Structures are given as structure tokens and as C-alpha cells.
Amino acid sequence: MELAFGGVSGIVVLVAYGALMLGVGLYTYLSNRNIRESLDEYYLGGRGLGVMVLFFTFFATQYSGNTVVGYPPTAYRIGYQYLVSVPFFILIIASYLFFAPRLYQLGRRFSLLTPVDWLDIRFKSKAVTILAAILMLYALGNYLLEQFVAIGQGVSGLTGGTIPYQVGVVFFIVIMVAYSWLGGMRSVAYTDTIQGIALLFGVFMLLIGSLIYFGGPATSAELMLQQTPEKLGAPDAGGVTHWFCLLLLVGIGAAVYPHAIQRIFAARSEATLKRSFIRMAYMPFVTAGVVFVVGIIGIAAFPDLTTAESEQLVGRMANALANKNIIFYWAMIMLFGGVIAAIVSTADSVLLTFSSIVSNDLYGRYISPDASEQRKVLVGKLVGLVAVVVLVIIAWYPPSTLYQIFVLKFELLIQVAPALILGLYWARLNPRALFAGMLAGAVLAASMTFIGLRPLGVFSGLWGLLLNLVICVAASLVMGVRDDEQQHAAKVIGTY
Template identity: 65%
Template structure:
């Protein structure tokens, strides 16, 4: 093989076609095996609450580790160096966040037949304001996350093919595939494709890091290069960097653990033991996924020096393309990586789209706009609005407005504002509904203004400042104003386990 060998041509097209056909086949098989899938919210959005340990583990894994991890995290490691070790830490903290509420919320989801995360808010607080605002914040986070995946698809394929396959064409192709199988099979299709995609992702990541070490010299040569040319990426960050590090850990601990699509997977577990076993397996994934991707980003500093911010977004594709140029084995290994990365990105996008549709159809349309709508009609409305939302985001993704890391952070700034209602509501019976709503409103306004004005006092993310004020209002308001006797009775019915 010669040094100028690149991806593209029939090999790249073949892998794209094969993955697309497999996803479509899963959607068709699921549809024909479950004809009532169009008639029931439980079947369509939760897979009948029957996901096994392996399927639940891989749908958690493929959802948690996707475009923002593979395509976005390596460039961030390239840009800031070993400071990006925090990516391993915050992925561990996400699991800690789940354990704060997932087992208890699962029990309640079975007791009250929750379909969406907003069902919990509506059942716990019986407040129209909290339910609607919470749903809107979830939709913002989900829309932002879906945008992240669409950008990642384009950046990944564009880099991996050396520009042979246009960015926009890749995005459109995989969006169409995703919409078809999600429309046909709902959560079952999504979970089964996630299993395939999670396995492909694990394989691809390890082949990439092995090839990077073999052909780019690994960490020793990269560390020597960094010490000479970019010592700031090798040393301990300044005080502002450390504060930013810890604020990121807190932001992700809270924000990622209350991802609406992850919560919907909690509701989909076959039983509590299945949920706990899948989360135990997930506890190991930060080391074998995020840690490995960090190595790729660090090695890239030496392999492709002096890349600009947007140029570095294509780092993974550039490294895979260079490795493929070395010999026939790595050529085909990187072709498989190419398919695995795209499949993994789509696995997150389909999960996000499914939950986005469920919030629109069940929480807003079915609960407030047309309460008499059948579940079949709710599902249809969710499918249509999902397509419309994807089309709008596709227009934005056509020329991405920011790096994947910036998009990744932005979704948490507002999503974390639902945390007091979501987590405190599980344990504190005296939580005052009006205080929760006011706190959520004020926190959202503060986070929005500070985010768009780029105000980050002491290097702490604006979403955390909003959350701090939000939490103070919730706690102080609940201590000053007692809930009524009738509210106490209703709350005791919900969380008086």
C-alpha cells in the first residue's frame, strides 16, 4: 500500500450501504413481529418494558458513547492535552448520577406506568407549569444533542473519506435510514440496532488506538513533542483551568445522568435486577472507551501538529485515513471503524429522536393539546414532529455553528435546571411545587442570559450558576412555605415507599 491511499470509492460506499441495510432490516423485522407497536405508547416508546441485560447494556452504551465521544472528544484532547483526562472522570460520575435516582425511579415507573420523563414530573408535582417547562427544557437538550450527532456524522465521514464523500450527503443519507427504522420499530428497533452498533464501536475504537500507537509512535514520542513545542498541553492547568475542570465534572454529573433518553431506558428495563446489572457493566466503559479516545487525541498532537480549531474536528478521520494507507489489514480495519463510528453516532441520534417524539406526542399533545387522542394518534403526531424537527436541525447542521465540544456543553446549561425537581422530588416530601417552578424559571433565565453573553464568573459554567440559584429558591421556598394537607396525602402516595 502506498502512502497516498485514502478511503472512498466502492469500499466506503459498500460499508455505508451494508450498515444502512442492516438497520433497515432490523426495523422491518421488528415491525412485522410486533404489529401492535403502532397502537401502544408502552410498546413503541419502551419496547414493552422487556429489554434484557445485554440489550439494555448496549443501548445505554451506544447512547452514552457516540459522536460526541469518538469524533468530538479526541479533538478536544488534541486541543488541550492531558487536561482532558477529566473526560474519563465525568463519564464515571455519570454512573454515580444514575445510582442517585435510577433504582428508585424505576420502581415508581412500574407503579405508575411512566412512559416519558415528564410523566414523573406530572405525577410528583401535579403542576402544569412544572410539567410543561420541564418538557420544553428536555426538548431543548434533546434537540441540541440530536444536532450534535448530525454534525458528528458529517465530520466523521468527511474526515474518514478525505472529503471524497461530502459532509452534507452523509448526513442526509443516514438521517433517512434512521427515520425509516425508528418509524417502523420504535424502541425495539432502536435498542436492537444499538446492540449491533455498540459492538461495532468497541471493535473500531481498539483497532484505531492500536494503529495510532503502531504508526505514530504512541505516548512517549508524543510526550517528547509536547514538551518541546506545546508544554502547556503537558503540564498542570492554571487555576482557571482547574476550576473549569471541576465545574465541568459537576455539570456532566447532573446533566448527563438526567438525559431524557437515558431515563426512558431506565423505564424500559425488564426488571430491577436487569437495570442494576446493565449499570454495573456500564461502570467499566469510561476506561475502555473515553480513555482510549483520549489516547488517540494525544497521539494526534504529534501526528498532525498545528491544526486549527475546526480543522482538528476531523482528527479521528485523518488519523484513520493515514493508518489505512500503511497496509491492507489496517485499510479494511479502518473501513470497519468507519462503519462502526457512523453506526454508533446514529445509535445515539435514533434514541434522542425517539424520546423527543415521545415528549411532543404524549406530554404536550396528548396531555394538554388533545387529551382525547388515542395512543395511535399520539404516536403518529410524534413521528411527524420528529421528522419536522430533524429537518430543521439538518438545516443548522449543514454548516455547523460550533465545535462538537461547544455543542456538547451547551445542551447541559439548560437541561440541568430540571435536576432539583427530578432528583429532590424523589426523596423530599416537603418540596414546594411553586418554589420548584419559580426556581426552574429563574435558573433557566440566568443560564440562558449568561450562556449567550458568554459570562462565566470564576470559570464556572453558566448553567451551574443558574442551577445554584434554582436550588436555593427550591430549598428556601420549601422551608418557608408548607405544602397543604391534600398535597401531603398525594405526595405520600407517590414517594411514600
């Protein structure tokens, strides 16, 4: 994204945002001095997040800056077929509602800290626990790398190249690590709230300005009817298959993101969690729906852009609006400041959960079970810092081959869904069958992705999930479970 209008003003906004985030971290640290000594306090905010803060931290987890910058260009290129982007997020909420309330109850009952905690208590299998932790850490590291690259590109674009890509990456990562270290989940949740408000304000100002100066969707529809009528039509059979598969992959995969599940455990009460989800149910229309309309309006505002040029659509529209009057000038500056804030807030959530899985599930459970909570928190921070340094080195000059790593994120993460969700309801799920299915699904999905194999147009992650489910369900039915395993499962989930 390019914002020629944003040089000095963009720097002012970014510096102000960075100072505000550091202030939030310092305030949180000073008001919760036991934050260094308690895993619950550091990683879950003391399990006391209220409705509004919980809502915004879920919002920041689900809607990154990529939603605002990346979705309009796609709508621009393919037209009304991209309405499917709204059901993406609706399906994520539906997936949450299927298991989140029950998982919250178990989280309170067993003091669960991470999703891996749940798997360990439910299955009592070292193999399942470690494999799930590895898949989750891979997905989190992958996601974190994406955010680092996006931060650098966003800062460079907002400041018109005044701040180079690499400087932008380092600047915001240092700030992110600082306030995350100081305030843990509370700092992350409070900054999520700030960025959520800024992002929503900017998005609606972009929509209002686009409607005023570029015309509404009807103007774009007339142009599409004349030049590209396929953008007004329904997708063909292959397109329907593609989007249906993507709905399943993203709808299930995003719902089992470890940092999303950790927010379930951080809710003050089950009622708080449900009220937050009720508010989240409207956000696909308010966020994805709005940026979809912006992309459609862009067809009339900037017709005949190439694929590469269309990737800068939001920046072009923001530039045009900023030149109209001073109100839209600052509104567009705030929009892209909010976009970068959204990216940073996504990254801090991922980093926090990455650290918690390392400190609690690997170090605390298998390496040093007798370690104090303060030491576990410190180990998580240090390992997280090392991971950040490694990822920054990779992000410094991101190679094109990273694309294959990016697309593996959901393909591998979705393989933990049977363990996380089936384990909540089915006491006869065999831990050995579950491990075999999870491993087979991950290997198949990874192999098909790197080979480029997609039979029937179905994503490799879904083929892996199908194999995963067949193995774990069929083998569980054939092998059964031992009496002690069944008794333990019944004790944990309270049903046969």
C-alpha cells in the same frame, strides 16, 4: 475528518449499514405487530430490554461518535490535563446510581413512559410539567441538530467528499426515521447494539495500530518534555475550576437526559438495570480512556499541528494506518463507519424520546386526553417528522451562530435536575417553589450564556442551578406544602 482512502469502500460500508438498519426495523415491526397501538411497546420496547441490549443502548446514549472523533484532538492540544474526560463519564454513572433504581421502581409502579410523566404524577402541577417538557424538548432538539450536522460531516469525510455533506445528512436521516417508525425503541436498541460493537472494535484497532506504528505514550511524553512541557503538567487554578464545573455540568446534565431516563423505564427488571450499570462503569476507561491515549500518541505521530489541523487528527492517523496493510485499511473503514453509526444511533434515541414527550405529555395529557394510544403514537411520529424536517433545513448550511445554541443544551437541561431527583426523596418540595426555581434558573443560565458572562469561571448553567436550588429549597421551607400535597407526595414516594 478526512479519509482519502475511504471513497468507494466508505460508500460500500455506509450502504451496507443503512440496509442493515432498515432490516432491523422491518424485522422488529413484523415480529411485534402491536407496536403501532401501544405507547409502552413503541417507546419502551414493552419494558422488556435485557442486560446486553440495555447496556449497549445506554452505551450509545452516553458515547456518541464525537467521543472518538472530538476527544483525541482535545487531548492532543492540552495533553494530560484532558484525563479529566474519563471522570466525566464516571460521574454520569455515579449520578445514575443515585436515582435510577428508585426511579425504575416508581416507573413500574405508575407505568411511567417519560421523565415528564414522573414530574406530573409527583407534583400534579401543570406549570411544572409544561415547563419541564419545554426545557427537555429544547435540549433534545438541540442535541438532534448537532447529530445531523455531525452525520453530514462524517459521511463526507469517510467517502473523501464523494458523497456531499447534504446528501449524507438526508440519506441517513431517511433511514433513521424509517427504522424508528417501524420498530420504535426495539429497533433503536438493536441498532445501538450493532453500532456499539462496531465502534468498540474500531477504537481498539485504532489504539493497537497507533501503538505499533506511532509508538506509545512514552514517545509522546519525551517530545512534550522537549517542546511543550506544559502538556505534562497539572492545570492551574483557573483550569481546575473550569474542569470541576464541567464535571458537574456534564455529570448531572447527561444523567438527566430524557432519552437516558427513558431507558431506565425500558429495563426488564431492576436487577437487569443494575447489571447494565455495572458494565457501564468500566466503559469510561475502555472508551474515553482509549481515545485519550490515542490523542496523546498523536502528539508524536503528527507534531506541530495547528488547532484547525488537529481537529482532523483521527482522520490523519486512520489514513496513515490504512496505508500500512489491508487489515488496518478495512479496520479504519469500519472505525469511521462505526463513528457514523454511533452518531445515527444517538440521533434515533433522541428523536424517539422527543416524539414520546410530544405525544404522551403534551398532546395526550393536555390537547386530546381521550385519544387512543395508536393515535398518540401517530401524532408523536408526525410531529417528530416535522421537527426533523425543520432541523435538516437548519443543518443544511449550519451558521456559526449555532454555537451559542449548542452550549445552551446542558445549561438549560440541568435546571430540571432538582425536580427529577429531589422530588424522589423530599416530600416537602413545594410545586410552586419548584416552578419558580426552574424558571429563574433557566432564564439566568440563558441570559448569562448569550451575554458571555461567566463569574469566577463558573458555567452559566451552574449559576442557574444554584439559583434554582436556593429558590426551590428555601421557598419550600418557608412556604411549606399543603396537607393534600404532602399526603400525595408521601403516597407517591413513600416517605416524609
